Amino acid sequence: MSRNFLGMKHLKKEDVENIVNRAYQYKNNSSLYKNALKDKNIITMFFENSTRTKTSFTLSAKKMSANVIDIDYQKSSMQKGETDFDTITNLDAMHPDAFVIRHFHSGYPAFLSKFTDAAVINAGDGICEHPSQAILDLVTMFEVKKDIENLNVCIVGDIINSRVAKSHIETAKMFNWNLSFYGPKTMLPKQEWIENIKIEKDFESAINDKDFIMLLRIQLERKSGSNLPSLSEYSKFFGINECNIPKDTHIMHPGPVNRGIELSSSVMDNSEYALITKQVENGVFARMAIYDFCLN
Amino acid sequence: MSRNFLGMKHLKKEDVENIVNRAYQYKNNSSLYKNALKDKNIITMFFENSTRTKTSFTLSAKKMSANVIDIDYQKSSMQKGETDFDTITNLDAMHPDAFVIRHFHSGYPAFLSKFTDAAVINAGDGICEHPSQAILDLVTMFEVKKDIENLNVCIVGDIINSRVAKSHIETAKMFNWNLSFYGPKTMLPKQEWIENIKIEKDFESAINDKDFIMLLRIQLERKSGSNLPSLSEYSKFFGINECNIPKDTHIMHPGPVNRGIELSSSVMDNSEYALITKQVENGVFARMAIYDFCLN
């Protein structure tokens, strides 16, 4: 029996804890994962550009001895007018064990999961969720704090368009975080869809007494920049640099970082509190643990 | 010694029977194929878009433990003006065990086979043949009828441009089928290249007393549509739907289906006689058996 990995919203707290613990074990003992996916066949489909997430899902599957088949949608029969639905049901007929899907439509992996017995793994859907990023963030938080309960976390930036923020709204409920948002008003959610999430009034309160500050990427390629007067203004009021970095607060970012906008190069490359590289490193183990959850 | 798989025209009846039987055995016993291609290196080259065929050939090779190397012709030295011939002879010098090739030129795989010791597997050439589709159709027919001799089969649609139809003209001879064609006159072959193949006069006779009706795709991307007055007219006179579906007749289609044109969604998704998904499923085992024929 396989299980889907569609979003933090769909997971139980116990499942998330198990995945995070498993990832941490994998990081410390490679014998636990080698051959764990022998004879499993995993199809990856990325309808949006990706380096980190796609490479991470591919590498982790191969490290576990799975077969990975990537579908290049630009050379697929979708170019002949075949619908996504038919493409998937056809691939499903070949009985892969899992689909790893990134799609520009919110809810697309959940939709597909109704038509396949294979595990569906959400690698990012529209402006909805990016749950494997949430897991790797949790692994990283656990690594530096040895606990993921009751944390003080502020997410800074383009909240509305961020699937990472959406996933962490769920994480915050699960682990009783004190979660707050900070950013330009044009990038903040309207009150109605936030429960128990504070909107920080100014930079000082945003960084005050936080265990982790998560910076979000200004998604220039999606024109989230159009919600901004200017990038230099954003950097001045919402960016972290060597002058305003808070003490004893870890800085996270899902990447790719716009250097000098969300985060200065000097902090990113030199500060021990900048966890960006560690997040990417843990991403491989997080995805392994996700495969283990789905397939074993 | 390796053997080519260039077309039904090039195969003996005995070979085809062995391949079909082998595929059927593989479907029922995975231990027969695991590791069967260990240390074999297979190069795939698709000069036309494909989902089903390419994924199926890739997946089946990996399930048999082969190494698969895909050549993306758009990023190859062909972009520097290297000829196909030189590209192939160069790849041949690396001593792969097989080439799987789809090309828009008819006869291309047969041409290449003269210049390489590797097995050449035709994954579709121009408007000539699509022999692996013919094999998977035979596997599917065997699965539902337990016999592939003396069948009554009608192929409906764009016969002239169909490589599936070309392959089945050979299959029909081999297995003594009563094969007929039906479609708009602009899509039917001239009398001279059909032997023993009846052209059906009307829809009633086309569907009458058939074991299998094979619907062909209107290849909109190849402008086969230009031979039609309109798609709705085609659908009305040549499409299968819940109102005109014949009793006890299996419906096949090589895919991707243009829903509502060759076949209605209600029949495709609900009828037990619609074999489209089963064809795709059997495609994986058919390709495994083809590799086995070529390489073992």
Add this chain to the structure above:
Amino acid sequence: MSRNFLGMKHLKKEDVENIVNRAYQYKNNSSLYKNALKDKNIITMFFENSTRTKTSFTLSAKKMSANVIDIDYQKSSMQKGETDFDTITNLDAMHPDAFVIRHFHSGYPAFLSKFTDAAVINAGDGICEHPSQAILDLVTMFEVKKDIENLNVCIVGDIINSRVAKSHIETAKMFNWNLSFYGPKTMLPKQEWIENIKIEKDFESAINDKDFIMLLRIQLERKSGSNLPSLSEYSKFFGINECNIPKDTHIMHPGPVNRGIELSSSVMDNSEYALITKQVENGVFARMAIYDFCLN
């Protein structure tokens, strides 16, 4: 501990000898390399089109049982504006064992090697070096002459833009070759950067008493053709064909050959002295030996 393979300039003579010998051993005994890279993870990144080199590096890694992950830069986060540097440091955080990189910027692999613990393998950088081509040339020379010391070698063609020529300037120093260049004046280096390399005055002296003549590709895709009055003139004065081919001299070419320009088809396909196909064949073993040098 891993070692880089950045260029002939960076290697000791002893290292080069070991790599060449290893490749030659591999060619004669496949049991030496199977499983030699088990559980190693190799990332390939090609920022320029390639068939031979990319396929060769991929195939050789898979033959040694490594995992290979290819980054398609056109679908990577570089499309979101991420810098090459950040892409690499992020990939580095996933702890691959080696990067195989072709880039249009000279010195790019050496630059990257400063920011990763993984082995960096140069698969061609700008107009600088193409060291794996130099190694496979040496393997091929060793195969036909049983010695790579004190050879008489003339390189003919677009020297200035050739990374193969740059690599062999270093090889010549290492193995005490009598190396000369010949080509149109617009394609020859200025005196200041050649030490001990003769510029041949005419075709007769270029081909006289040589063990090997290496023809270089007119890189039409890089507009090296703009340094030429015409291709037919180039062919007439600098091309090798059945009429002017010297006796007992081996003809090499890194490929892809512009047939009829640098080399006539009749010589390329029929002469036992044309080593082009053998070079490609040896390329697989050369790259295996390079991996072995870097990772074992």
